[in-house]
Amino acid sequence: MTWYSDDGLWSGFSELMWPQYLTAEADExxxxxxxxxxxxxxxVLDLCCGPGRFVVPLARKGYQVTGVDLNAPVLDRAKQAAADADVSAELVQGDMLEFVRPGGFDVVLNMYTSFGYFDEAEKNLQVLRNAHTSLAPGGKLLLEVFGKEIVAKNIGRTHAFPQPDGIAYMRHSVLDDWTKLRTDWTLVDGEVARSAHIQSFIYSAAELRRLFEDAGFTDIEAYGGFDGAPYDKRAKRLIVQGRKA
Ligand SMILES: C[S@@+](CC[C@H](N)C(=O)[O-])C[C@H]1O[C@@H](n2cnc3c(N)ncnc32)[C@H](O)[C@@H]1O
Structure with missing residues (x-):
């Protein structure tokens, strides 16, 4: 089993991964x-949609939304969220490495560091190629990650998060000459400790731009925030978007 198909991570650490404020943030x-x-x-295709925090407000705004996620229990949460909000969205269990619907979307989103998961660099590029194929001419891909420059500012500290029944720890390590990031989570509840990790490629803005170009995108722009701020020293996230000619 790969780390990204391990539901023990996405469901077992869900409260840490998706604290309540993130749902409100996506709405906003x-x-x-x-x-x-x-x-x-x-x-709109929300690739790696998770529990649907973008699916719901996008559908509420009137877009035709498709959410794709590999992990069934996470996707079930997205289905429940759509039902609770009384919005209609197509929710599909699928792998971003394989999901393609030629010309089927005007927008592809990949949010909250859902990219770079495959050990082979070529497979991550294939995900961008799939998005390009799935877009209609003029359509756009928008991808949001923790950029390498942002990671570099925050590396080296162990973060502790108090939980209702214990405490959680998160620690980042950089691997392979700063090409990959490993994040270790430990959840301590009384005498029981559970661990999981994420290991993915990390990209600078210049590296992501190059990948977008290699996948065939044009009009590539990088931003440091969803307000359209530049990707500079104040950036809290790296957002790259590109257009299919
Ligand atoms: C960090 S979460 C982000 C979820 C969502 N985009 C958000 O903003 O909350 C990454 C998501 O990617 C999904 N995932 C992991 N590997 C995947 C793959 N190969 N194909 C599709 N989804 C995948 C996980 O199940 C998880 O829901």
Whole structure:
């Protein structure tokens, strides 16, 4: 089993991965971000949609939304969230390495560091190629990750998060000449400790731009925030978008 198909990570650490405030934040971003404002009725693919925190507000705004996620229990949460919000969205269990619907979308989103998961660099590029194939001409891909420059500012500290029944620890390590990041999570509840990890490629803005180019995108832009701020020393995330000619 690969780390990214381990439901013990996504469901077992779900409270840490998706604290309540992130759902509210996604609602606000969809309402206010110029980067997430698309023509009325756009067909939007949320690739690696998780529990649907973007699916729901996007569908509520009138877009035709498809969410794809590999892990069934996480996808079930997205289905429940859509039902609770009384919005309609297509939710598909699928692997980003394989999911392609030629010309089927006007927008492809990949949010909250859901990219770079495959050990072979070529497979990560294939994910961008798939997104390019799935876009109609003129469509755009928007991808949001913790950029390498941001990671570099925060590396080296162990973060502790108090939990209702214990405490969670998170520690980052850089691997393979700063090409990969490993994040270790430990959840301590009384005498029981559970661990999981994420290991993925990390990209600088220049590296991601190059990957977008290699996948065939044009009009590539990098941002440091969903308000359209530049990717500079104040950036809290790296957002790269590109267009299919
Ligand atoms: C960091 S979470 C982000 C979820 C969501 N985009 C958000 O903003 O909350 C990454 C998601 O990717 C999913 N995932 C992991 N590997 C995948 C793959 N190969 N194909 C599709 N989804 C995958 C996980 O199940 C998880 O829901």
């Amino acid at each position: 971003l969809v309402r206010e971000s110029p980067l997430l404002a698309f023509p009325a009725g756009s067909r």
